Amino acid sequence: MPIVFSNVFHCYNPKSPYSFNALNDINMTIDEGKFIAIVGRTGSGKTTLVQHMNALLKPTQGKVEINGYVNSSNKKERTKKIGGLRQEVGMVFQFPEYQLFEETVLKDVAFGPKNFGATKEEAEEAAKAAMARVGLDESFYERSPFQLSGGEKRKVAIAGILAMNPKILVVDEPTAGLDPQASKDTMNLFKEILASGTTIILVSHDMDIVSEYADEVIVMENGKVAKQCTPEELFGVSLSEYSLDNPHTYKFAEELRKKGLNIPTTSLKNVDELAKAIKENIHG
Amino acid sequence: MSKILEVKNLQFSYEKETPVIKDVSFDVEEGSYVCLIGHNGSGKSTLAKILAGLLSDWEGSVKVFGLEVNRDNIREIRSKLGLVFQNPDNQFVGSTVRDDMAFGLENRRIPTEEMDGIINKYAGEAGMIQFLDSSPENLSGGQKQRVAIAGILAINPDLIIYDEATSMLDPSGKKDILSLTLKLKEENPRLTVFSITHDVEEAWRADKVIVFNHGEIVLEGTPTEVFSHTKELQEIRLEAPFIISLINALRKQGIDIPDSIKTEEELEDFLCR
Numbered sequence: 001m002p003i004v005f006s007n008v009f010h011c012y013n014p015k016s017p018y019s020f021n022a023l024n025d026i027n028m029t030i031d032e033g034k035f036i037a038i039v040g041r042t043g044s045g046k047t048t049l050v051q052h053m054n055a056l057l058k059p060t061q062g063k064v065e066i067n068g069y070v071n072s073s074n075k076k077e078r079t080k081k082i083g084g085l086r087q088e089v090g091m092v093f094q095f096p097e098y099q100l101f102e103e104t105v106l107k108d109v110a111f112g113p114k115n116f117g118a119t120k121e122e123a124e125e126a127a128k129a130a131m132a133r134v135g136l137d138e139s140f141y142e143r144s145p146f147q148l149s150g151g152e153k154r155k156v157a158i159a160g161i162l163a164m165n166p167k168i169l170v171v172d173e174p175t176a177g178l179d180p181q182a183s184k185d186t187m188n189l190f191k192e193i194l195a196s197g198t199t200i201i202l203v204s205h206d207m208d209i210v211s212e213y214a215d216e217v218i219v220m221e222n223g224k225v226a227k228q229c230t231p232e233e234l235f236g237v238s239l240s241e242y243s244l245d246n247p248h249t250y251k252f253a254e255e256l257r258k259k260g261l262n263i264p265t266t267s268l269k270n271v272d273e274l275a276k277a278i279k280e281n282i283h284g
Numbered sequence: 285m286s287k288i289l290e291v292k293n294l295q296f297s298y299e300k301e302t303p304v305i306k307d308v309s310f311d312v313e314e315g316s317y318v319c320l321i322g323h324n325g326s327g328k329s330t331l332a333k334i335l336a337g338l339l340s341d342w343e344g345s346v347k348v349f350g351l352e353v354n355r356d357n358i359r360e361i362r363s364k365l366g367l368v369f370q371n372p373d374n375q376f377v378g379s380t381v382r383d384d385m386a387f388g389l390e391n392r393r394i395p396t397e398e399m400d401g402i403i404n405k406y407a408g409e410a411g412m413i414q415f416l417d418s419s420p421e422n423l424s425g426g427q428k429q430r431v432a433i434a435g436i437l438a439i440n441p442d443l444i445i446y447d448e449a450t451s452m453l454d455p456s457g458k459k460d461i462l463s464l465t466l467k468l469k470e471e472n473p474r475l476t477v478f479s480i481t482h483d484v485e486e487a488w489r490a491d492k493v494i495v496f497n498h499g500e501i502v503l504e505g506t507p508t509e510v511f512s513h514t515k516e517l518q519e520i521r522l523e524a525p526f527i528i529s530l531i532n533a534l535r536k537q538g539i540d541i542p543d544s545i546k547t548e549e550e551l552e553d554f555l556c557r
Contacts, residue, residue: 042424042454095452149325177370177452179323179482181521205454245456248526252548259556271526275533278555282539 003030003053003168007062009073010048010223014060022048024223026062032167035190035200037210037231040220041243046203049220050170053201054089055082067167087116090166094173096157100145105136105156108145112164123163130163131156134189151182158186162193169193172203187213211235211247212269219244236265249274286314286350288443288476289335293344296330304330305342305499312492314442317469317477319487322496323521328480331496332447335478336367349442366436368449372428376420381412381431384420388435402438409471410434410464426450426457430464437468446479450486462486484511488525495522508546527551 010023022045030036038046051057052064055071063072069085072078079085093099102108110120110127118126131140134155140148145156154174161169171190175183187209194200204210210217211231219227219234221242227234235250246254249268256263256278263281268274289312296305304327312318322328333339334346337358349364351357369375378384385403394402407413410430420428429449436444446465450458466489469475479486487493493510495503497520503510511517511528524532527548531541545551 151324173454176454179521180484180523181323205456207455252526252530252552255548255552256556259552261556271529271533272536274530275537275539278534279537279539282555 002032004065005029005052005062006065008052008059008064009061010045010052010057011060022223023052023059026223026225028218028225028228030199030201030218031216032199033194033197034215035194035202035213036216036218037202037204037214038218038220039204039207039210039242039244040226044220045223046220047172048223050091050172050201050203053168053170054086054091056086056091084116087164088166089168089170090161090164092158092161092169092171092174094176097145097150097153100153100156100160103144104142105131105145105148106141108156109159109163112160116164126163126165127159130159133162133193134159135185151178151185154178154182154186155189158189166198168199168201170201170203173205174202175204175206175209183209207235207239207245207247208249211249231269232265232267235268253277287311287347288314288316288349289478290345290347290350291335292346294331294334294342294346295344296334296339296342298330303499305334307344308499308501309344310494310501310504312476312478314476315469315473316491317465317489318479318492318494319490320478320480320494320496321482321484321487321522323482326496327499328496329447332367332445332480335445336365337361363439364442366433366439366441366444368429368432368436368444368446370448370451372425372432372452373420375432376428378420380417380419381407381423381434382416384431385435385438389438392439406434406437407431409437409468424457425453426460429453429457429461433461433464433468442474443476443478446477446481448480448482450481450483458483458486462489482522484523484525487511488527495520 005026005028008023008026012020012022040046052059052071053066058071059073061073063070063077066085067088069079069082070077071082100108102111106124106127109130110123113126114123136155136159145153174186178186190200214231217229217231217234218225219242226242235246239246253263253268253274261281263277268277292309294305294308295303297303320328334342335348337353346353348361351361353361376384377387382403386399389399389402407416410433412430412434450461465477469477488507490507493507494501495510503513503516511524514524514532517524534541545554
């Protein structure tokens with residue numbers, strides 16, 4: 001089931017002097033099983049948008065349909081027990097390691113499924129499976145989450161969401177504060193989760209990551225979807241109108257073009273693709 | 285040239301038997317921009333705390349401005365040293381940028397009538413003058429770090445230490461702080477910057493790079509020297525800057541790139557020649 005937004009508006013502090021329209025008439029469909037990136041400057045509505053996907057927020061107008069659930073401004077239309085949606089759409093917020101709280105890693109990861117009604121045994125089993133998926137072995141079960149390194153803590157937080165077996169995983173700036181290698185490991189983990197059939201929705205400012213991993217990009221601007229397309233379509237043009245930066249590879253290709261070497265605006269996900277494109281055009 | 289930092293045979297452990305820093309020695313010259321890189325948990329931040337006198341019981345010698353870091357000297361050292369920490373939300377104390385900067389000046393007993401002039405001057409240098417009456421929640425992470433830097437500039441420091449000052453910022457915030465740092469260095473050649481970071485693009489712009497792994501220095505030199513050790517860096521899971529990665533990828537494609545190429549512009553010109 002895709003996620004469908006129909007005429008969605010969201011207004012913070014309505015009917016007050018501070019009222020602010022964070023979403024302005026969003027209409028879009030997000031297909032399942034894809035790696036979707038949501039980009040846009042600070043304050044463009046990215047976080048508000050994703051919070052409608054698991055009903056942390058409800059629209060002030062319009063509706064969002066997700067896996068048979070309806071998150072609507074209209075009470076009659078709205079799914080009654082919408083809390084179940086939070087199990088299907090897992091959300092990993094920015095700096096999720098700050099939300100760890102249990103005495104042991106295993107208890108922390110098992111908290112989610114337990115909260116949604118699993119028995120202790122079922123929850124621990126789900127927790128162990130989720131920990132294996134993120135690469136935390138048995139030696140971590142009884143350790144305190146607070147004694148782990150930054151990258152490990154983040155893995156624990158992600159495992160906690162995976163333990164609920166979500167069909168859609170939303171991650172907000174998952175690599176902020178991680179060193180380059182830990183960032184790469186985290187992104188590759190999402191790629192594996194994607195391969196197992198989970199839709200990944202990534203909110204990020206890092207265009208190098210977006211270009212390398214995303215199948216589709218949604219550009220938010222002033223509470224509207226300004227563009228929904230593939231990374232190649234997006235990064236082939238100048239992004240300054242959305243006050244976004246092109247990925248490093250695309251910027252370099254643009255400079256070469258200015259100096260007379262014609263690099264086509266095809267996929268330039270990483271330095272290897274860029275080097276290949278240069279090779280093909282330097283001798284041809 | 286005088287030495288701003290002198291670290292000799294430094295050893296430190298939080299718990300006995302597991303040393304976090306093992307026999308580390310290095311110098312930082314006055315007016316230089318030195319980056320210390322290493323992955324999460326390599327002991328980088330512990331080193332920053334020792335330099336700022338926030339830890340005790342280490343072995344070896346640590347001198348800042350030629351003064352041994354100890355209880356007698358720490359006040360004098362800190363009066364000329366500014367620290368910028370990782371989390372921009374943890375270092376804002378005032379309700380506006382102006383109040384935040386005034387707090388630091390009050391602590392140093394600057395007379396009220398002089399404050400406005402000082403605040404305007406350094407907020408201007410840090411590019412935050414139009415935000416003086418903004419409250420922190422309306423600032424981006426990069427702008428908050430600019431405020432922290434402005435507050436430090438106001439004490440006229442000889443040394444600024446960044447402890448992963450940009451690691452929580454998005455790419456444009458990172459770039460923003462890097463260009464501010466380079467601008468400040470250009471305006472004041474005596475200013476020394478010691479930056480603990482995992483941003484290799486920042487390290488690429490420094491005068492000297494020190495690579496830390498498991499509490500030891502594994503590589504030290506100019507960015508060009510250090511980042512030419514591709515294999516060693518890969519072994520300790522550190523990335524190369526974009527320009528180095530691209531040159532390596534081009535060589536893999538059989539394009540011969542001379543060693544003399546150091547900047548993206550030089551590489552562009554070479555490829556388009």
